Amino acid sequence: MMEQGRPTGVSGRSSNGETFQTFTGNRGLDQTEALIYEIGDITKTGVDFPKVGEFKSRLGGIERRGEIGLAGLSEPETMRHYTRLSRMNCAIDLGLYPLGSCTMKHNPRLNEKIARLSGMIDVHPLQPISTVQGSLDVIDTLAHWLKTVTGMPAIAMSPKAGAHGELCGLMAIRSALDARGEVRGTILAPESAHGTNPATAAFCGYKVKSIPATDEGRVDMAALEAAIDSDVAAIMLTNPNTCGLFERDVKTIADMIHAAGGYFYCDGANFNAIVGKVRPGDLGVDAMHFNLHKTFSTPHGGGGPGAGPVVLSDALAPYAPVPYVIHGEEGFELIEHAGGTESFGRMTAFHGQMGMFTRALAYMMSHGADGLARISEDAVLNANYVLASLKDVMSASYEGPCMHEALFDDRFLKDTGITTLDFAKAMIDEGYHPMTMYFPLVVHGAMLIEPTESESKQEVDRFIGTLRHLTKLATSGGNEKHFTNAPFLAPTKRMDETLAARKPILRWVKPEEG
């Protein structure tokens, strides 16, 4: 805990009682905050409602008898409660957020402004079609540009996350196979694949065959050739892959899978590295999800819902889910029912994440075609700058340049007693969200760093300086003082995340009752 009236000279105290100075001058996220039920009071309120006059209840005997027991706070207390809670998190608005594979880029406020225009926000999906033509235009225009940047003929807009998009793609693939009268049971996925790929395949009832990576971090072509047979429904391939490398053989892979009668699902989570540069349609892709919340800057990671539209090739287009927008006689129309079509059906109640569509379209239109190409150039440049500036002190997993993220492993921590987890936790004391840890699985103790194009050279230099400082501490005996049990300055330290996930406590119980 922090002492009161502490001078500006910023220091922390490690578990062995020694004080230390942070490199960035970060003093941690310093206010703890109790639950709203613990600080609130049922007799208190931020608004004064007029007294209710005499009335006759029409609830017929099911009226509430006791106090509702909701915690009340004054308006400033409410603001402070949520502001303090927000300060217990690392956030993109607080600092560089190098979480690899997640593309934590700046969320431009222009997008927020557009999404909050009343014509955008005050509509309901059950309104008559003639009254929501503008919203359907947003969906249709975004769909057009997403097809254009990928060189693909069709798109399903409704999936609500990357993983949901994967499910959409595999369901379209299964429908296409059904239409051919074929039953195939295997999905191929490289070892470096994101966990959602095999999970989606298994959820769809497929068996997953894992394809090893070469020492260069790319798909082992000999192993792939050996794995392809007439039972393979599809390959799920991330490109650039999760080692931050472009799969040079991607075209050959597409040809091989097609020759065997299978389909090519591309995980497009890393599209930020190639947007405006490479069109997946030219590489033989049959289906690819976007993460609008990654590539197209819509907030995620607690800041907003995802959106995972899926582009489809001609072979898969007929099986796309409903609803979808078409250009009708009198403006835009919605195809709502799958009956009488080859569509595999419906995945979501309505059209998808409308607010995120608006933000993503605002982002695309404010950047233009040249701006989008510049995004991937700058994202790749920043990642290579990080790689080049750190590879003398951290162990880069692969030779040569990377795409938009730089992969390191834990060899540089050998004999220090410090693990990837300890190193990542120490970054929190410096005010940074850790990089992605222990993923991909193909290298030991992985640390995957994605700076994104959002960051200026000064910001990236500060980040690099911080990591160089930490590597120096790590390799000069700073174990106990800086790493074991880090973070020392965060309001919550090392939580039992497994227990929290397996046995979440979702209900607050008043102490005297519990």
Ligand SMILES: *Cc1c(COP(=O)(O)O)cnc(C)c1O
């Ligand atoms: C983020 C990510 C996903 C999953 O996307 P969600 O939107 O989180 O469901 C899948 N694959 C890769 C490579 C990713 O980085």
